[in-house]
Amino acid sequence: MNFTKKNFTLDHIRQELVRLEDSIIFALIERSQFQKNDIIYKCGGINIKEFDGSFLEYFLHELECAHAKVRRYTSPDETPFTTNLPDSVLPPIQFPKLLVPNNVNINDQLMKIYINEIVPKITDEGDDGNHGSAATKDCHVLQLLSRRIHFGKFVAEAKFNDPLLQPKYIELIRNKDKCGINDLLTNLAVEEKLLRRLRRKAAIFGAEIDGDGIPTLKEEDNKIPLDVVCDMYEKYVIPLTKVVEVEYLLERLKYYPSFVPEF
Numbered sequence: 001m002n003f004t005k006k007n008f009t010l011d012h013i014r015q016e017l018v019r020l021e022d023s024i025i026f027a028l029i030e031r032s033q034f035q036k037n038d039i040i041y042k043c044g045g046i047n048i049k050e051f052d053g054s055f056l057e058y059f060l061h062e063l064e065c066a067h068a069k070v071r072r073y074t075s076p077d078e079t080p081f082t083t084n085l086p087d088s089v090l091p092p093i094q095f096p097k098l099l100v101p102n103n104v105n106i107n108d109q110l111m112k113i114y115i116n117e118i119v120p121k122i123t124d125e126g127d128d129g130n131h132g133s134a135a136t137k138d139c140h141v142l143q144l145l146s147r148r149i150h151f152g153k154f155v156a157e158a159k160f161n162d163p164l165l166q167p168k169y170i171e172l173i174r175n176k177d178k179c180g181i182n183d184l185l186t187n188l189a190v191e192e193k194l195l196r197r198l199r200r201k202a203a204i205f206g207a208e209i210d211g212d213g214i215p216t217l218k219e220e221d222n223k224i225p226l227d228v229v230c231d232m233y234e235k236y237v238i239p240l241t242k243v244v245e246v247e248y249l250l251e252r253l254k255y256y257p258s259f260v261p262e263f
C-alpha cells in the first residue's frame with residue numbers, strides 16, 4: 001500500500017482492485033492444478049499434535065505467525081484470519097492514518113465461502129496426496145481475496161469524503177440504514193465493466209500457448225473456467241467488499257468530523 005495525499009482517490013484505489021484481479025486469477029489457476037483434497041478442510045482430518053482444527057487452519061495460523069513477526073498485520077490493508085499472533089520482531093512503522101480505527105474483519109465468512117463454494121468449482125474431486133501444496137495455494141488465494149475484500153474500507157473512506165455524497169451518507173449512517181448505504185455505494189456500471197474485464201483476463205491468463213507461440217483461445221481448454229471466475233466475483237467478492245464498505249461506514253460517524261485522512 002502506497003497512498004499519498006495526491007493518489008488517495010477513488011480512481012487510484014480502484015486501480016489497486018484491478019491489479020489484484022490478475023493475482024487472484026493466477027492464484028486460482030495454481031490451486032486448480034491439485035485435486036480437491038477434502039481432508040485438509042476437515043477438523044481433525046489430518047492429525048496434528050496439540051491442534052484442534054483443520055490442516056488448512058493449522059497451516060494458515062503458522063503462516064500468519066511468521067508474517068506477523070515481519071509486521072504484516074500492522075498494515076491497515078492486511079487482515080489476519082487467525083488470532084493469538086506474535087508481535088513483530090521489526091520496529092513499528094508509522095503508517096499514514098487513512099482509516100478510522102475499526103475491527104471490521106469478515107475473514108471467517110470468506111473462509112466458509114472459499115471452502116464450500118469456490119474450491120469445489122476450481123478443483124477436480126479426489127485426493128492426490130498433495131495436501132501441503134494444496135494448502136499452500138489455498139492460503140495464497142485466501143490472503144489475496146481477503147486483501148481485495150477488505151480494501152473496501154479504503155473505497156468507503158474515499159466515498160465518504162466526497163463532499164456531494166457526505167450529507168447523504170451521514171443521514172443513512174445515523175439511521176443505521178444498511179440497505180440505504182449499500183444502495184448509495186453501489187455503482188453498477190463499475191461492476192459490469194469489472195465482470196467483462198475479468199472474463200477477458202481469465203481467458204488470456206488461462207490460455208495455453210502452443211509451440212508456435214499461438215494461444216489456444218478455446219474456452220473449454222482454458223486452465224480455469226471463465227464462468228467460475230466471473231461467478232465468484234459476482235456472487236461473493238463484490239458483495240463481500242460491499243459488506244466491508246457498509247460495516248466500515250457504520251463505524252465512520254463516531255469519528256466525524258474530527259477525523260480526516262492523514263498522510
Ligand SMILES: O=C(O)C(=O)C[C@]1(C(=O)O)C=C[C@@H](O)C=C1
Pocket residue numbers: 014017155185186187188190191194237238239241242245
Ligand atoms: O469501485 C467501487 O465503487 C466499489 O465500491 C467497489 C466495487 C467492487 O467490489 O468492485 C463494489 C461496489 C460497487 O458497486 C462497485 C465496485
